[in-house]
Amino acid sequence: MSDLFVLQTPLFELVFRAAVIYFFLLLAMRLIGRHEFGQLTPFDLILLLIISESIAEALTAGDDSLLAGLVSASTLLLLSVLVSLGQYKSQRIRNIVSPGALKVIEDGKVIEKSLRRELMTYDDLVERLRARGIGGIEEVRIAYIESDGDISALTYRETDRRRAAAAEEEKKTE
Template identity: 30%
Template sequence: MESVIIRSAIVYMFLFVVLRMAGKRTLSEMTTFDLILVLIISEATQQALIDDDHSIMGGMLVILTLVFIDFILAMFSSKFRIFDKIINGVPMFLLENGTLHLDRMKKARVQLEDILEAARKTHGLESIDEIKSAVLEKDGSISVVPKYKDKLLGV
């Protein structure tokens, strides 16, 4: 039983690191290729977690171990700000006051079309000139603040 717990913990941490390195946008919006990759990863993960143990108790132990690790990480993230930044990352400005940060966009694997798509979906904006700022949030979504918001507020 100890080997199931140890395998579960190792696989959880490995997947966490790999998905963190993949970037926020990978987790936010999945393409068909991403879905296929997730399905293949899940099958490989299942095999790594249970090995030859196909018992109900073994499966329950894997689930409990994974949930426990997730609970501990969430608890540390809520108590320690630096841990939260390491685990969940921080929001990143991709566009500020009309200036695109191409280095950040490249690092986050975000294209101008992604920002424009978020602007269309949230505010009906059609041009980069209508956007005051765009932020890649911790969850991988892009928040857009339109320039016209300042005019509406009388700024």
């Protein structure tokens, strides 16, 4: 019982290991892309569980004391708070940690370059719009993939559609 609170690994090493793993995962999630984590599929959940299991040993350096786990968890939580605080106070940190919104539809037309950048298929985009109650791409005035991977979209109102159709007809007659 007394071994539960005796560190087998130096405190600094535990903190350092947790920090390295935290920033590695932060970078990996940034590089993977926001669309991957907008909706957690069963595959994504399995992947997250496997990742957490694969880094558990590296996190505590094989130290299975309760204190080592508490130090590692506390370090990760502290880093999370510090990164959040950094994002709040600094635009530069916010840009590094959280990507800005990425426009994927404008005036009812898909921006293919944006889809490629996020490794999102046309079908994925349409499915996510349907989940928002939007029947098709042509109904969307503008849509973004937000930093959390969610899709936000503004649709045309009926009067906007009529106005756009009239403007299109006017261009054809000129």
